[in-house]
Amino acid sequence: MRRYLSAACAALLLVLVPVASASAVTAKVAVGNSSAGSILIDGHGKSLYRFGRDTGRKSTCNGACAQNWPPLLTKGKPKASGSAKASKLGTTKRSDGTTQVTYGGWPVYTFVADKNKPGSTKGEGVDAFGAKWYVVAAKGTARTGSY
Numbered sequence: 440m441r442r443y444l445s446a447a448c449a450a451l452l453l454v455l456v457p458v459a460s461a462s463a464v465t466a467k468v469a470v471g472n473s474s475a476g477s478i479l480i481d482g483h484g485k486s487l488y489r490f491g492r493d494t495g496r497k498s499t500c501n502g503a504c505a506q507n508w509p510p511l512l513t514k515g516k517p518k519a520s521g522s523a524k525a526s527k528l529g530t531t532k533r534s535d536g537t538t539q540v541t542y543g544g545w546p547v548y549t550f551v552a553d554k555n556k557p558g559s560t561k562g563e564g565v566d567a568f569g570a571k572w573y574v575v576a577a578k579g580t581a582r583t584g585s586y
Contacts, residue, residue, distance in 0.1 A: 466513035469520035484557030491570030543579030
């Protein structure tokens with residue numbers, strides 16, 4: 440019985456430890472290349488987006504919206520890498536209490552359809568959850584024009 444409990448506890452720890460460490464990550468923002476030109480990417484190479492309904496630092500993407508457009512969350516101060524500007528990085532508190540990264544004063548998000556493929560911009564120009572989504576240009580503005 441004792442051996443069974445020890446094995447069960449060890450298995451539980453293997454499941455819980457990655458979850459705990461994944462939520463204790465300091466976000467990284469860098470500049471990467473895509474079909475849309477030089478854009479902001481997260482520490483895993485996923486494209487970062489702005490949401491047209493957001494007003495300044497306040498995120499309006501919650502619930503199903505945030506499931507499809509996950510906010511870039513951080514624990515602590517986000518880090519700039521490469522030619523991303525540390526002076527443009529900031530944070531904002533979300534309605535659920537988590538801390539979301541901002542760039543140039545705007546909340547940034549990834550898109551689930553990009554499926555961890557660096558440079559993918561499948562969310563560019565998509566109209567969803569009440570407004571359009573645009574990748575964020577290296578200088579921090581939304582890429583709303585043609586490339």
